[in-house]
Amino acid sequence: xxxxxxxxxxxxxxxxxxxxxxxxxxxxxxxxxxxxxxxxxxxxxxxxxxxxxxxxxxxxxxxxxxxxxxxxxxxxxxxxxxxxxxxxxxxxxxxxxxxxxxxxxxxxxxxxxxxxxxxxxxxxxxxxxxxxxxxxxxxxxxxxxxxxxxxxxxxxxxxxxxxxxxxxxxxxxxxxxxxxxxxxxxxxxxxxxxxxxxxxxxxxxxxxxxxxxxxxxxxxxxxxxxxxxxxxxxxxxxxxxxxxxxxxxxxxxxxxxxxxxxxxxxxxxxxxxxxxxxxxxxxxxxxxxxxxxxxxxxxxxxxxxxxxxxxxxxxxxxxxxxxxxxxxxxxxxxxxxxxxxxxxxxxxxxxxxxx
Amino acid sequence: xxxxxxxxxxxxxxxxxxxxxxxxxxxxxxxxxxxxxxxxxxxxxxxxxxxxxxxxxxxxxxxxxxxxxxxxxxxxxxxxxxxxxxxxxxxxxxxxxxxxxxxxxxxxxxxxxxxxxxxxxxxxxxxxxxxxxxxxxxxxxxxxxxxxxxxxxxxxxxxxxxxxxxxxxxxxxxxxxxxxxxxxxxxxxxxxxxxxxxxxxxxxxxxxxxxxxxxxxxxxxxxxxxxxxxxxxxxxxxxxxxxxxxxxxxxxxxxxxxxxxxxxxxxxxxxxxxxxxxxxxxxxxxxxxxxxxxxxxxxxxxxxxxxxxxxxxxxxxxxxxxxxxxxxxxxxxxxxxxxxxxxxxxxxxxxxxxxxxxxxxxxxxxxxxxxxxxxxxxxxxxxxxxxxxxxxxxxxxxxxxxxxxxxxxxxxxxxxxxxxxxxxxxxxxxxxxxxxxxxxxxxxxxxxxxxxxxxxxxxxxxxxxxxxxxxxxxxxxxxxxxxxxxxxxxxxxxxxxxxxxxxxxxxxxxxxxxxxxxxxxxxxxxxxxxxxxxxxxxxxxxxxxxxxxxxxxxxxxxxxxx
Numbered sequence: 001x002x003x004x005x006x007x008x009x010x011x012x013x014x015x016x017x018x019x020x021x022x023x024x025x026x027x028x029x030x031x032x033x034x035x036x037x038x039x040x041x042x043x044x045x046x047x048x049x050x051x052x053x054x055x056x057x058x059x060x061x062x063x064x065x066x067x068x069x070x071x072x073x074x075x076x077x078x079x080x081x082x083x084x085x086x087x088x089x090x091x092x093x094x095x096x097x098x099x100x101x102x103x104x105x106x107x108x109x110x111x112x113x114x115x116x117x118x119x120x121x122x123x124x125x126x127x128x129x130x131x132x133x134x135x136x137x138x139x140x141x142x143x144x145x146x147x148x149x150x151x152x153x154x155x156x157x158x159x160x161x162x163x164x165x166x167x168x169x170x171x172x173x174x175x176x177x178x179x180x181x182x183x184x185x186x187x188x189x190x191x192x193x194x195x196x197x198x199x200x201x202x203x204x205x206x207x208x209x210x211x212x213x214x215x216x217x218x219x220x221x222x223x224x225x226x227x228x229x230x231x232x233x234x235x236x237x238x239x240x241x242x243x244x245x246x247x248x249x250x251x252x253x254x255x256x257x258x259x260x261x262x263x264x265x266x267x268x269x270x271x272x273x274x275x276x277x278x279x280x281x282x283x284x285x286x287x288x289x290x291x292x293x294x295x296x297x298x299x300x301x302x303x304x305x306x307x308x309x310x311x312x313x314x315x316x317x318x319x320x321x322x323x324x325x326x327x328x329x330x331x332x333x334x335x336x337x338x339x340x341x342x343x344x345x346x347x348x349x350x351x352x353x354x355x
Numbered sequence: 356x357x358x359x360x361x362x363x364x365x366x367x368x369x370x371x372x373x374x375x376x377x378x379x380x381x382x383x384x385x386x387x388x389x390x391x392x393x394x395x396x397x398x399x400x401x402x403x404x405x406x407x408x409x410x411x412x413x414x415x416x417x418x419x420x421x422x423x424x425x426x427x428x429x430x431x432x433x434x435x436x437x438x439x440x441x442x443x444x445x446x447x448x449x450x451x452x453x454x455x456x457x458x459x460x461x462x463x464x465x466x467x468x469x470x471x472x473x474x475x476x477x478x479x480x481x482x483x484x485x486x487x488x489x490x491x492x493x494x495x496x497x498x499x500x501x502x503x504x505x506x507x508x509x510x511x512x513x514x515x516x517x518x519x520x521x522x523x524x525x526x527x528x529x530x531x532x533x534x535x536x537x538x539x540x541x542x543x544x545x546x547x548x549x550x551x552x553x554x555x556x557x558x559x560x561x562x563x564x565x566x567x568x569x570x571x572x573x574x575x576x577x578x579x580x581x582x583x584x585x586x587x588x589x590x591x592x593x594x595x596x597x598x599x600x601x602x603x604x605x606x607x608x609x610x611x612x613x614x615x616x617x618x619x620x621x622x623x624x625x626x627x628x629x630x631x632x633x634x635x636x637x638x639x640x641x642x643x644x645x646x647x648x649x650x651x652x653x654x655x656x657x658x659x660x661x662x663x664x665x666x667x668x669x670x671x672x673x674x675x676x677x678x679x680x681x682x683x684x685x686x687x688x689x690x691x692x693x694x695x696x697x698x699x700x701x702x703x704x705x706x707x708x709x710x711x712x713x714x715x716x717x718x719x720x721x722x723x724x725x726x727x728x729x730x731x732x733x734x735x736x737x738x739x740x741x742x743x744x745x746x747x748x749x750x751x752x753x754x755x756x757x758x759x760x761x762x763x764x765x766x767x768x769x770x771x772x773x774x775x776x777x778x779x780x781x782x783x784x785x786x787x788x789x790x791x792x793x794x795x796x797x798x799x800x801x802x803x804x805x806x807x808x809x810x811x812x813x814x815x816x817x818x819x820x821x822x823x824x825x826x827x828x829x830x831x832x833x834x835x836x837x838x839x840x841x842x843x844x845x846x847x848x849x850x851x852x853x854x855x856x857x858x859x860x861x862x863x864x865x866x867x868x869x870x871x872x873x874x875x876x877x878x879x880x881x882x883x884x885x886x887x888x889x890x891x892x893x894x895x896x897x898x899x900x901x902x903x904x905x906x907x908x909x910x911x912x913x914x915x916x917x
Binding site: 039040041042043044051053054057058061062065068069072073075076079080083084085089092093094095096097098099100103104107108111112115118119122123125126127129130131147184185186188190192195196197198199201202203204206207219220221222223224225226227228229230231234330331 | 428429430433507509513514515516521606607609610611612613646647648649651652653654655677678679681682685686689690693694696697700701703704705707708710711712713714715716717725728729732733736737739740743744745746747748749750751752753816817818819820821822823824825826827829830831832907910912915916
């Protein structure tokens with residue numbers, strides 16, 4: 001069998017050389033990807049042990065597949081160069097070879113061995129993520145996906161908030177456990193630097209956990225197409241030192257501010273809010289507003305963004321949002337209430353006070 | 356260019372041409388039950404939809420070229436990607452592989468037509484109607500945004516987004532009915548291909564002598580039975596949910612969103628193999644002819660195809676690694692998915708061995724085939740990457756996945772189809788396609804393809820989800836998306852050059868003669884284009900390459916085959 005002749009195996013090495021250097025170039029590309037700090041959602045800068053273990057197996061499988069690519073593409077390139085038709089060769093029919101069982105066997109068994117290796121490595125990571133019991137010290141959060149925003153309940157702390165998830169710096173014994181479900185269609189909770197995604201499925205509760213060791217703001221977004229504004233269903237996870245988190249919890253547990261004796265505009269805005277359809281969809285703790293269709297506004301002013309991360313929470317944006325939500329997020333489910341300019345100003349003033 | 360020795364059993368007389376009026380021609384094409392004409396109808400119909408789907412893709416890419424773009428509204432964008440996906444799978448890829456199957460399967464096994472010619476015509480016309488119905492939604496469907504709402508639920512239409520409460524109006528119904536009807540056509544054609552293969556082979560053509568293309572179409576036909584049925588069932592259940600108050604997928608009343616995913620992907624994943632197996636089939640015919648060698652390891656190739664057929668039925672839930680299946684489910688589907696790479700690898704190695712020691716002729720069909728080999732290798736490897744469930748938890752529904760499956764469908768299937776066009780066009784039309792224009796087509800498309808789909812992997816690794824109509828500037832995806840969009844322009848230019856070549860060659864192409872490639876299978880033994888009856892006398896074969904035996908009586912294949 002010509003495949004095994006000595007002359008040709010010498011040719012293999014020669015043809016592999018350019019591919020080796022190309023492989024090194026690919027490796028360099030992978031490294032440069034790792035270094036990309038300007039991509040807040042890159043899986044190449046994990047900030048959580050779970051994301052770290054996924055990152056580890058990702059590199060492992062990347063290098064294995066790169067190796068396979070170099071070998072097979074190298075052989076292919078060699079064949080193309082070595083066996084191309086040359087001038088004067090046109091009428092020669094090459095030797096007809098119909099196959100070889102030994103060779104077929106070898107390129108069946110070697111891939112099987114690679115597959116088994118990959119499979120066992122993968123299984124270890126799957127079991128390390130999905131098959132571990134919830135520690136006693138876990139913080140529990142229920143995540144509810146809505147078209148097109150996120151609702152968070154902290155059942156043991158009595159907090160309901162929206163779009164911006166706060167968790168303490170944590171460790172293996174004190175992770176944050178997320179119970180995720182949906183109020184309408186299927187979404188997906190995806191913060192790549194903290195963990196792999198978990199789908200948010202109606203009529204079903206999925207569990208995920210994170211234990212980020214360093215404080216910071218981690219970005220993500222809905223990763224399952226859920227309707228018109230799927231693109232602006234953004235996620236923000238604030239990881240805070242324990243003391244800061246405790247302070248945040250304490251502030252969130254308070255009912256909404258109701259004493260506006262010093263601020264007449266805000267007091268008027270409260271009246272406008274409570275006498276409009278706003279209260280059918282939004283809740284503000286301690287008032288008659290108990291709607292559950294839209295985000296809880298009890299501490300709206302304590303958030304950095306509105307409209308599920310679409311724009312920064314400034315009075316100007318807030319006023320525009322209340323006036324015409326579709327101008328900031330076309331296709332969102334909040335209707336324009338057609339308020340006059342005065343009412344818009346007062347409501348904005350009122351909501352801006354809800355810290 | 357060689358001439359075929361005069362052979363007993365293979366007719367070389369030209370079909371008689373009757374004088375025909377334009378009305379007569381149209382009548383003939385509308386009522387034809389000839390497998391070759393139906394094949395051409397399928398292919399032409401698919402090419403029209405390829406252009407439509409391509410225009411949609413271009414609009415999608417213009418919208419994504421820069422962050423916070425306002426080229427189209429989110430409503431329009433969501434319809435564009437839904438229609439693009441649905442069109443490309445159901446009304447381009449499926450009809451075009453059925454078209455080639457229709458044309459080639461009977462003629463390669465020495466038959467005069469398909470087993471059920473009228474069912475064949477019915478299957479084509481019902482599929483054609485389904486495509487028109489889908490696009491009629493742009494005019495006729497009332498939807499969320501009043502009349503003219505095309506479907507906007509994504510090509511996999513996850514429940515419960517398709518429920519009446521989230522998708523009022525009728526756009527989703529147009530989608531459902533179009534899929535249902537095209538499925539009826541697919542089953543009809545698959546039935547025809549399987550029956551033809553099993554019952555209509557010419558004397559001497561045992562299963563072990565069948566061209567690999569026909570073997571693969573047999574496997575593909577079997578897969579279509581198994582996969583289209585759950586899809587069709589799911590469409591019926593969805594329609595019951597929407598109109599008769601059942602609750603299969605209605606999560607508000609205890610239905611299951613996961614149930615739809617299972618139904619859809621047990622169709623959806625084998626569907627990938629329904630489409631890619633014919634691409635393998637074209638490679639199996641083209642690579643040997645342009646390497647001037649018999650295919651290496653014929654029995655292994657048959658076994659690998661059959662294995663792929665079976666294993667592909669057990670991998671569907673790798674689309675569902677993120678739904679919370681739990682460790683046991685995830686591990687099983689990781690294993691099944693990885694195992695399928697073994698028979699696929701065997702195929703790549705056998706093509707490599709076929710070329711090894713050959714005399715490679717870089718005609719346009721071979722150029723596309725070589726590009727196929729490299730690109731399909733990469734597509735397979737990114738497939739293994741995605742099969743590693745924890746990696747998939749990061750990559751699922753990102754642009755990495757989009758890049759991966761476009762690598763399979765464009766880099767694999769479409770390149771194989773282009774190779775098939777250049778290879779069989781002379782047989783179908785009787786004239787050669789221009790090699791010079793073909794090379795322009797090839798290089799434009801290769802450059803465009805790699806600009807688009809190589810760079811598309813990276814935003815995926817950087818976390819960019821699919822099906823978003825725009826993205827924030829601070830995400831670091833902007834430059835990469837711009838490169839991706841620029842590549843699309845090259846691909847569009849390549850397709851225009853290809854269409855020009857098709858049309859131009861029809862009028863001024865060099866006459867092909869019966870066997871322009873000096874090939875070895877039965878279709879090259881009859882005239883180009885073949886007469887209505889294909890063969891005046893049914894051929895008799897003694898080996899896998901009947902024309903090799905005729906051309907080399909001193910060294911026939913039949914001496915070596917088991």
